[in-house]
Amino acid sequence: MSPAPPIIAARGVDFAYGKNPVLHDVSLTVQPGEVVCLLGPNGVGKTTLVENLLGSLRPHAGSVRVFDTDPRRAGAAFWARIGLVQQNWTDHAKWRVKDQLEWIRSMQLTASARVATMAEVLDAVGLADKSNSRLSRLSGGQRRTLDFAAALLGRPELLILDEPTTGLDPSSKARLHDLIMERVDDRATVLMTTHDLSEAERLASRVVIMAAGRIIADGTVAELRERISSEAEVTWMQDGVRHVHATSNPERFLQKLDLDAISGLTVTRPTLEEAYLALVSQPAEDERSSTDHLAVRSDPATTPSTKEPRP
Numbered sequence: 001m002s003p004a005p006p007i008i009a010a011r012g013v014d015f016a017y018g019k020n021p022v023l024h025d026v027s028l029t030v031q032p033g034e035v036v037c038l039l040g041p042n043g044v045g046k047t048t049l050v051e052n053l054l055g056s057l058r059p060h061a062g063s064v065r066v067f068d069t070d071p072r073r074a075g076a077a078f079w080a081r082i083g084l085v086q087q088n089w090t091d092h093a094k095w096r097v098k099d100q101l102e103w104i105r106s107m108q109l110t111a112s113a114r115v116a117t118m119a120e121v122l123d124a125v126g127l128a129d130k131s132n133s134r135l136s137r138l139s140g141g142q143r144r145t146l147d148f149a150a151a152l153l154g155r156p157e158l159l160i161l162d163e164p165t166t167g168l169d170p171s172s173k174a175r176l177h178d179l180i181m182e183r184v185d186d187r188a189t190v191l192m193t194t195h196d197l198s199e200a201e202r203l204a205s206r207v208v209i210m211a212a213g214r215i216i217a218d219g220t221v222a223e224l225r226e227r228i229s230s231e232a233e234v235t236w237m238q239d240g241v242r243h244v245h246a247t248s249n250p251e252r253f254l255q256k257l258d259l260d261a262i263s264g265l266t267v268t269r270p271t272l273e274e275a276y277l278a279l280v281s282q283p284a285e286d287e288r289s290s291t292d293h294l295a296v297r298s299d300p301a302t303t304p305s306t307k308e309p310r311p
Ligand SMILES: Nc1ncnc2c1ncn2[C@@H]1O[C@H](COP(=O)(O)OP(=O)(O)OP(=O)(O)O)[C@@H](O)[C@H]1O
Pocket: 017, 020, 022, 040, 041, 042, 043, 044, 045, 046, 047, 048, 049
């Protein structure tokens, strides 16, 4: 039996805004059940990549398949499988929260019987008391949370979330993380952009780092940490002296220490933040070869995209 196709398969995607090239030969595969966090400095092309994956922008070269379908040719049944949080929105000036959700829900209902109720999603995200509020009166964090509530309506198999937690307070952010992982427990797949490295560390089964329109690193958090250093630093106090030892196998090293004779023992590994900062500060000319070096997956061939607009 042939393996299931990836949920997302982008291959060799180039994109430019007019004469400004933004994406260069970007290939990204997301397998069922993965939580992929897309990281990178401001302006490197993360949102542009997401929009190419969703078919709202058309790649100038390369191909995009989502659910083995060209998103630019996909219909309502395809979109009912996807929950989206995007960076930009245009709101109806006088709409209230319930109008927005009812409108999205009515579209979802035409294609799926799995749709949640408005009360269910508002309750889940902690906006139950905002149902009658005008969109224009919501705070930035509440507006973003409403987008996430809307993304949950269709109990989606795929969540594509562009900075879903920007501007959220810590408890709202933690609730949103729990809701994302609930969807993953329900076998959903997630692609999300974020600048919050602790969020990526908490949620990601895989981290993809972009710089200057290219993917420069792709791997698990542990793999990316090991790219910059496979060594842990062990420190301890003994006889009033501080000792430091670097080792690639701290467990074995600890067995050699007389734990009764020492105090203040710490074992420190590089953080994702340290790995990220090291990787994005690599010189641009190294980036193409770094991708080859750091990629942990190969991308299957996909069929070319077409020019039809998204409905
Ligand atoms: N509609 C547009 N027209 C022209 N240029 C654009 C447009 N949108 C984005 N750009 C440019 O494309 C580049 C990539 O932008 P993009 O929004 O994809 O970056 P990003 O990685 O998502 O950034 P951030 O982390 O700040 O959200 C930037 O140089 C930006 O100025």
